[in-house]
Amino acid sequence: IQASFHALRNTRGLPWPKDHEKKDDADLLEWLQALFGFQKDNVSNQREHLILLLANVHIREMSKPDQQSKLDDHALDIVMKKLFKNYKRWCKYLGRKSSLWLPTIQQEVQQRKLLYMGLYLLIWGEAAxxxxxxxCLCYIYHHMAFELYGMLAGNVSPTTGENVKPAYGGAEEAFLKKVVTPIYKIIEMEAERSKTMKSKHSHWRNYDDLNEYFWSRDCFRLGWPMRADADFFKTPNFVLNPRDQTNGEHRPAGNDHWMGKVNFVEIRSFWHIFRSFDRMWSFLILSLQ
Structure with a gap:
């Protein structure tokens, strides 16, 4: 635990915001909080989470007490591999390079890995x-990790001519208000539509339908910062009823902006009772002959 704790305290070389008062006991997660606007309690929880993850693997890899003063790089790689397994698969599936860029200076590699893991856990902890x-979390992390890399590398924005900064800033609760809340409101609106209207499954989206939007390269049209006028954030602007006609893709006709279902669409039918319980019907027919 001490080895993990001291590794997180290594903030050497990090560019702190000018308006931020750096504490003597500041660590990497506090630096991420200052730049991306995570909640204070989330930072505390994920600090403990990350320390315990690293400590559990570290103590298994190095059993000798005299060798535990420094965090083992192999233990760090094991935890990192588990955390980013799905993210790397997502990047490979979409044909995109991951944003996990490591520095060429060996002394900075461990710090960079801890920053990437800390950022992922902070996003996950506040994602609700x-x-x-x-x-969807992979999409968010992909862009925020790239911003992190740009700031540490000293990249200059081609639009502003200044050093790269987080798109949503580091104001208090900026991540919750500007990233999580807009997406959650869409989930809430779609859920309310499913409760208040006797509509077909093709007329509203659930978690899986919204998440499927991030299964294709088209999700990058959403941009970063995310465009408020993107199709992902659109909902039908008319009242649905059972007599509404649908187009060939089982989406409500008359609205060109609502994204609707992306892949599978469940169609309600009385035939479902036969298809869903086909094994039971087969068993009864065979046993009652």
């Missing part, structure tokens, strides 16, 4: 119901 949309 967005955790049911893992590819």
């Amino acid at each position: 119901n967005l955790r049911f949309m893992p590819e």
